[in-house]
Every structure is written in structure tokens, then in C-alpha cells.
Amino acid sequence: MVLSGSDLAYALKIVLGDSSSGPLPAAEVSAEDELTCTTLLLSFILAKLLSPMATSTPAKSKPKVLKFDSEEDVAVAVAKYTADLSEKYIKEKGSFSVVLSGGTLIDTLRKLVEPPYLESVDWSKWLIFWVDERVVPLDHEDSNYLLAWRGFLSKVSIPSSNIYAINDKKSPEDAANEYEERVKHLVENKIIPICDTTGCPKFDLMLLGMGPDGHVASLFPTRQQRHEKEKWVTFITDSPKPPPPRITFTFPVINSASEIAMVITGAELADTVKLALGDGHGSDSGSTPLPAAEVSAEKELVWFLDKDAASKM
Numbered sequence: 633m634v635l636s637g638s639d640l641a642y643a644l645k646i647v648l649g650d651s652s653s654g655p656l657p658a659a660e661v662s663a664e665d666e667l668t669c670t671t672l673l674l675s676f677i678l679a680k681l682l683s684p685m686a687t688s689t690p691a692k693s694k695p696k697v698l699k700f701d702s703e704e705d706v707a708v709a710v711a712k713y714t715a716d717l718s719e720k721y722i723k724e725k726g727s728f729s730v731v732l733s734g735g736t737l738i739d740t741l742r743k744l745v746e747p748p749y750l751e752s753v754d755w756s757k758w759l760i761f762w763v764d765e766r767v768v769p770l771d772h773e774d775s776n777y778l779l780a781w782r783g784f785l786s787k788v789s790i791p792s793s794n795i796y797a798i799n800d801k802k803s804p805e806d807a808a809n810e811y812e813e814r815v816k817h818l819v820e821n822k823i824i825p826i827c828d829t830t831g832c833p834k835f836d837l838m839l840l841g842m843g844p845d846g847h848v849a850s851l852f853p854t855r856q857q858r859h860e861k862e863k864w865v866t867f868i869t870d871s872p873k874p875p876p877p878r879i880t881f882t883f884p885v886i887n888s889a890s891e892i893a894m895v896i897t898g899a900e901l902a903d904t905v906k907l908a909l910g911d912g913h914g915s916d917s918g919s920t921p922l923p924a925a926e927v928s929a930e931k932e933l934v935w936f937l938d939k940d941a942a943s944k945m
């Protein structure tokens with residue numbers, strides 16, 4: 633009987649290890665029994681390899697892709713989706729943590745700050761974070777905080793103590809470390825739960841946009857931050873998209889969120905959407921998938937696309 637490979641270790645231990653109730657059948661193998669024993673062993677190994685226990689992280693489900701006739705329809709759908717999740721999570725856990733990106737996303741959230749949601753959403757239970765931020769003063773035109781303040785936060789009654797902007801007085805590295813510390817503190821105080829499978833903070837909802845190069849947050853195809861596995865928040869000083877200094881949540885944190893919406897509109901993103909939802913590989917990023925193709929959620933990832941963004945699929 634010839635056995636090889638590390639996957640056989642557990643089977644060998646069972647078959648060859650001592651047993652108080654007498655030897656297992658395979659331990660008494662003779663030349664005539666060899667075929668039967670090998671078949672049994674192969675079945676055991678196959679069953680083990682094919683069972684969900686064979687992989688250390690459970691496979692996540694495929695993204696849900698929703699296509700709409702217009703950008704306006706996307707805005708309407710994203711508002712309802714967010715308000716519904718707000719109600720669900722506040723009912724379940726008493727608060728709703730939302731991670732915002734910058735860019736076009738904020739304008740697409742405009743329907744959320746109109747009736748009926750303006751009155752029906754319990755804004756007092758919201759906690760706001762940024763998936764990435766440009767390291768500029770908070771009142772600078774490039775600030776994602778300022779963008780969100782103007783287009784969203786100034787219109788709703790989220791307590792200011794629940795709005796977690798970055799410290800704009802620090803260097804990118806220090807600002808990233810401080811933001812990570814603040815999130816750790818919230819985790820320690822059980823304000824943000826921890827994701828059992830990754831050990832990262834588990835935010836309820838991330839609302840993400842995507843750049844034409846397939847970047848999400850400030851994780852760019854050609855920069856190493858996208859490969860960060862240890863830090864929760866990292867920094868970049870040479871972002872290919874200006875301004876160069878930024879901080880960003882890393883993929884382990886992004887992909888630990890319960891729900892993620894990728895909100896993407898406009899014909900200029902159609903090729904990138906096709907790549908990201910296809911095999912994920914951009915022509916200029918070799919065999920590494922686009923960052924947008926690496927987004928996954930603990931519960932559900934939904935791509936909201938208007939017909940222009942979906943036109944090449």
C-alpha cells in the first residue's frame with residue numbers, strides 16, 4: 633500500500649495508530665485486501681477534500697448584480713437598500729455602522745437624504761467611517777469628509793460623536809495608525825463587532841465606488857497596499873490618482889463587512905466593470921486581478937450598475 637501527500641496524514645493516523653478496540657481493517661491488510669483498502673482510503677480522502685471543511689475559509693457567495701435603466705434609478709435603489717439595512721441592523725444590534733467612500737458615491741446617495749428616508753431612518757443610531765481618506769485638511773476640496781459632509785452628513789441628524797473622520801493634523805502614516813487605534817478601541821468596547829472568520833472589525837455596510845483603473849478605496853492595481861494582510865488601516869504617499877497622500881482600510885477589513893454595495897454608474901466604467909465581474913484581470917495588471925474583483929462581503933455583495941456601466945457585460 634503506497635501513501636503519499638500531506639492530505640493523507642489524518643487517514644494514516646487513523647489507520648496505523650493504535651486502537652484499544654483492536655486494529656482497524658486496514659491495519660490488517662494483506663495482498664488480497666489491498667485493492668479494497670486502497671479504494672476505501674481514496675473514498676475517505678476524496679470525501680475529506682470535497683467537504684466544506686477542506687478549506688480554511690468558507691467560500692463566499694457570488695456577487696448579486698443589479699442593473700438599472702438610469703443613474704437616477706440607481707440612486708433610488710441604493711437609498712431603499714441602505715434604509716432597509718439600517719432598519720434591520722438597528723433592530724438586530726441597536727446601531728448601524730456605515731463606511732463611506734468618496735467620489736461619485738456621495739452624489740448617488742442623494743435620495744437617502746430626501747423624504748421618506750429623511751424622517752423614517754433612525755439617524756441617531758448611525759456610526760460613520762471612511763473606507764479611505766485623502767490626507768488633507770478636512771475643509772480642503774479634496775477631502776472625502778468634506779464631500780460627504782456637504783452632500784450627505786450635513787442633511788441628517790447623525791450625532792457628531794458618531795462621525796469618525798481622520799485626524800487631519802497627522803502624517804499619512806500616523807493618521808493611518810491613529811484611525812486603526814480608534815477602530816480597535818471601538819472593537820474592544822464592543823461598539824463594532826469582530827468578524828469570527830477574520831478577526832477584523834465587522835462593519836454593517838460599506839458603500840464603495842470604483843475608479844476606471846479598478847481601484848476601490850485607495851487600493852490601486854499598481855500599488856502594494858492592496859496586498860496588505862496584517863494592518864487594518866494603511867497609508868499611501870504616491871497614489872496614482874491625486875492627491876497622493878491617503879489612508880485606506882485594507883482588504884481584510886473591507887472583506888469582513890457584513891454587506892457591501894459597489895455603486896457604479898457611467899459609460900467610462902463599462903470596460904472595468906466587465907473585467908471586474910468577468911475574470912477580474914485588467915490588461916495592465918498582469919495576472920493580478922483588479923482590486924474591485926477582490927471585494928467580497930461576509931453576507932452579501934451587491935453591485936448596483938446603471939445601463940451605461942453595465943453596457944459591456
Ligand SMILES: O=C1O[C@H](COP(=O)(O)O)[C@@H](O)[C@H](O)[C@H]1O
Nearest residue numbers: 733734735736737841842843849
Ligand atoms: O479617489 C477615490 O476614488 C474612488 C472612486 O471615485 P469615483 O469618483 O471614480 O467614484 C473612491 O471610491 C474613493 O473613495 C476615492 O478616495
